[in-house]
Amino acid sequence: MPRTSRTPKDSSFNLRIDPALKAAFTTATEAEDKPAAQVLRDFMRAYVKQRERQAFEAEAKRESLEAARAARDPLSDEAQIMREIAADLDDPDFWAA
Template structure:
């Protein structure tokens, strides 16, 4: 009977490291009773998540700037939407809360 695992087969990642850094890292992980490999995997996941978040934020910024640039054209959908929002805020009592 084959063994079923919820984790895919792991791969090895080899790299060179300064012996003093390896010793210090090993001491730090042992003092926290954590396997060094697990800490490295956590660092890698964090790095990938941070990179993905930065890429997402950069794309959101690009799209926002593009929409803002289009809003300068009074015939654009963006300009029309902003005009409609302004009208809604002017008509509602909560509108003053949102004005800068």
Template sequence: MPRTSQHPKADTFNFRIDPDLKAAFTHATEAEDKPAAQVLRDFMRSYVERQQRKAFELEARRQSLAIARRSRNPSTDEHASLQELEALFDETAIDDDSAK
């Protein structure tokens, strides 16, 4: 008989677990009327997303620090861009002060 589910058949993931932890987990999922397997899949997705977010944040920090280092060198484009931005902010501050 063909599979009627919209989701393709998935791999299984077998692991050992302390019997007390399994009983407590099963009790907790039953109390919320959720299948234990679904809760585990949700946890796994959440964990993967957190790891991806952490990797993204680390890369963003690395790039920010690299740009900050380059911006301190007067011969770089980053330094020139920051000088232009500072000049624009100074102009904006002058315009704001004169409007008062």
């Protein structure tokens, strides 16, 4: 079977799996007319993307909590910004625009 990928693969990944699981997976991929290796690569890409998203969300949460902590200090820049936002929201002209 000719290569369907545009980029050559330069690494392999060997793993041991239960023969019944391999047979079921092979049957499932053949039913969809997809190479098992391609389906596994797709799973791997999805897993990596999910982990990257989780790391991004964790960092965003950390930064948000840090900004909220800083905003509780009335002398901080964050608290000043929050006062400015509150003043803008209380201004009727803000909503008229």
